[in-house]
Amino acid sequence: MSEHSRKLLIVEDDPGLLSQLKWCFEGYDVFTAEDRESAIAELRRHEPIVVLQDLGLPPKPEGVEEGLLTLGEIVKLAPHTKVIVVTGNGDQENALTAVAQGAYDFYEKPVDTDTLKLLVDRAFNISELELQNRKLLSRVNESPLDGIVAASEGMLAVCRMIEKVAPTDVTALLLGEIGTGKELLARALHRLSPRADNNFIAINCAAIPENLLESELFGHEKGSFTGAHKQTLGKIELANGGTLLLDEIGDMPVALQAKMLRFLQERVIERVGGREEISVDVRVVCATNQNPEELIKEGAFREDLYYRVSEITINIPPFRDREEGRLILARNLLQKYSKTQGRAINGFSDDAIQAIDTYLWPGNVRELENKIKGAVIMADGKTVTAADLGIVAGEGEVESLNLRSVRQCAESKAIRVALTKSYGNISKAAEMLGITRPTLYDLLNKYGMTADGYSKKNVAS
Numbered sequence: 001m002s003e004h005s006r007k008l009l010i011v012e013d014d015p016g017l018l019s020q021l022k023w024c025f026e027g028y029d030v031f032t033a034e035d036r037e038s039a040i041a042e043l044r045r046h047e048p049i050v051v052l053q054d055l056g057l058p059p060k061p062e063g064v065e066e067g068l069l070t071l072g073e074i075v076k077l078a079p080h081t082k083v084i085v086v087t088g089n090g091d092q093e094n095a096l097t098a099v100a101q102g103a104y105d106f107y108e109k110p111v112d113t114d115t116l117k118l119l120v121d122r123a124f125n126i127s128e129l130e131l132q133n134r135k136l137l138s139r140v141n142e143s144p145l146d147g148i149v150a151a152s153e154g155m156l157a158v159c160r161m162i163e164k165v166a167p168t169d170v171t172a173l174l175l176g177e178i179g180t181g182k183e184l185l186a187r188a189l190h191r192l193s194p195r196a197d198n199n200f201i202a203i204n205c206a207a208i209p210e211n212l213l214e215s216e217l218f219g220h221e222k223g224s225f226t227g228a229h230k231q232t233l234g235k236i237e238l239a240n241g242g243t244l245l246l247d248e249i250g251d252m253p254v255a256l257q258a259k260m261l262r263f264l265q266e267r268v269i270e271r272v273g274g275r276e277e278i279s280v281d282v283r284v285v286c287a288t289n290q291n292p293e294e295l296i297k298e299g300a301f302r303e304d305l306y307y308r309v310s311e312i313t314i315n316i317p318p319f320r321d322r323e324e325g326r327l328i329l330a331r332n333l334l335q336k337y338s339k340t341q342g343r344a345i346n347g348f349s350d351d352a353i354q355a356i357d358t359y360l361w362p363g364n365v366r367e368l369e370n371k372i373k374g375a376v377i378m379a380d381g382k383t384v385t386a387a388d389l390g391i392v393a394g395e396g397e398v399e400s401l402n403l404r405s406v407r408q409c410a411e412s413k414a415i416r417v418a419l420t421k422s423y424g425n426i427s428k429a430a431e432m433l434g435i436t437r438p439t440l441y442d443l444l445n446k447y448g449m450t451a452d453g454y455s456k457k458n459v460a461s
């Protein structure tokens with residue numbers, strides 16, 4: 001961590017000890033305070049990352065009351081700040097009380113500066129790690145993957161993989177149910193690659209009749225078959241220098257798979273009816289909603305082709321498994337389609353929020369998109385209701401009997417709904433949930449959630 005970001009607040013009323021500590025933390029960005037009031041003022045002004053706080057503060061430095069009050073205020077105002085309390089010798093009980101109230105750690109007097117320094121350094125390091133973690137979790141729309149909303153951990157992991165794979169030439173296989181975003185991600189892979197300035201060509205192997213697919217892919221020479229009036233380039237050649245998406249590769253006829261394999265191995269093609277070998281430089285991305293291993297077992301897909309196309313496999317999670325991202329994506333789409341339809345709709349009704357969060361979404365994001373498009377047209381008022389969407393809360397929900405998982409499920413759901421309604425405002429969400437802000441922060445930590453993605457600024461078009 002760079003030195004200049006080491007903001008440390010020392011709260012100590014003993015001037016001798018204070019100057020010893022200042023000397024000890026010379027290389028840090030140190031601020032000091034000697035009582036509760038000045039500590040809070042310094043906290044607000046400088047937002048320190050770590051606070052080293054004496055538990056015995058004036059007006060009664062021999063007691064801990066004022067120290068605990070100070071600690072309580074710091075934790076409430078700056079829940080991510082790490083507070084290390086310094087207690088009297090042997091004062092375990094108060095040290096533990098302080099930790100229970102949210103202190104990160106404690107240190108018993110007399111002060112040994114080397115040990116204390118280790119403790120403070122560790123707090124800075126942990127804080128840095130936590131910050132990175134929060135940033136990763138809240139990379140909604142900050143992602144260079146333009147237009148892709150990724151708020152759930154699963155989708156963030158997918159996006160990170162796309163970013164890593166993009167600069168290379170490996171052949172990636174995108175696996176995911178219908179409507180999970182396979183094509184969107186394949187396009188992102190191309191956009192982030194060095195081939196971005198060249199063509200992105202997609203061909204849907206399931207949509208083209210078997211007898212035409214070969215010529216669509218490889219092109220044909222004039223007169224090579226009835227109706228071949230002129231020479232035509234295939235999709236592979238059109239993608240030269242760029243990226244070729246073989247969509248629904250699981251539906252490619254077995255006979256053509258052999259030809260495809262040869263192309264992938266040798267990077268040369270022969271047009272239908274042609275005699276010449278043409279080298280082509282394309283990056284191939286494949287996608288399917290089928291299970292390739294099962295297709296291989298059924299004899300519908302060549303195993304050697306599978307290994308060739310799956311140098312990297314990216315599994316896109318179904319929408320029902322993306323709890324964290326559901327409402328965020330729904331809101332993004334609502335804003336997008338209200339704009340394109342020219343309708344002044346400003347949000348979802350409570351029953352719509354519940355329904356979106358609990359419906360199982362068999363058609364994944366595409367189904368959500370279609371339902372929202374329709375609802376924007378149907379909505380009578382300024383909000384979209386569950387009826388406009390045509391879904392009912394909890395429809396198809398799987399019942400669990402494990403009490404702990406039922407409780408966690410209900411708890412995280414309530415938090416998501418409160419964050420959605422409050423646009424990520426922690427105080428308002430905590431109030432709706434009938435808990436304090438620190439408790440809400442604890443719960444967000446517990447469920448690996450962050451409020452950032454719910455804020456208005458993140459509802460992009």
Ligand SMILES: Nc1ncnc2c1ncn2[C@@H]1O[C@H](COP(=O)(O)OP(=O)(O)OP(=O)(O)O)[C@@H](O)[C@H]1O
Pocket residue numbers: 147148149150176177178179180181182183184185289329365366369
């Ligand atoms: N994470 C996302 N953020 C924003 N829009 C998304 C996201 N995922 C999917 N979409 C949108 O949902 C629709 C379906 O996505 P896409 O066509 O990429 O899915 P697919 O997996 O290829 O679907 P299919 O199996 O039906 O071909 C598209 O309109 C796409 O823009």
Ligand SMILES: [Mg+2]
Pocket residue numbers: 182183247
């Ligand atoms: Mg698709």
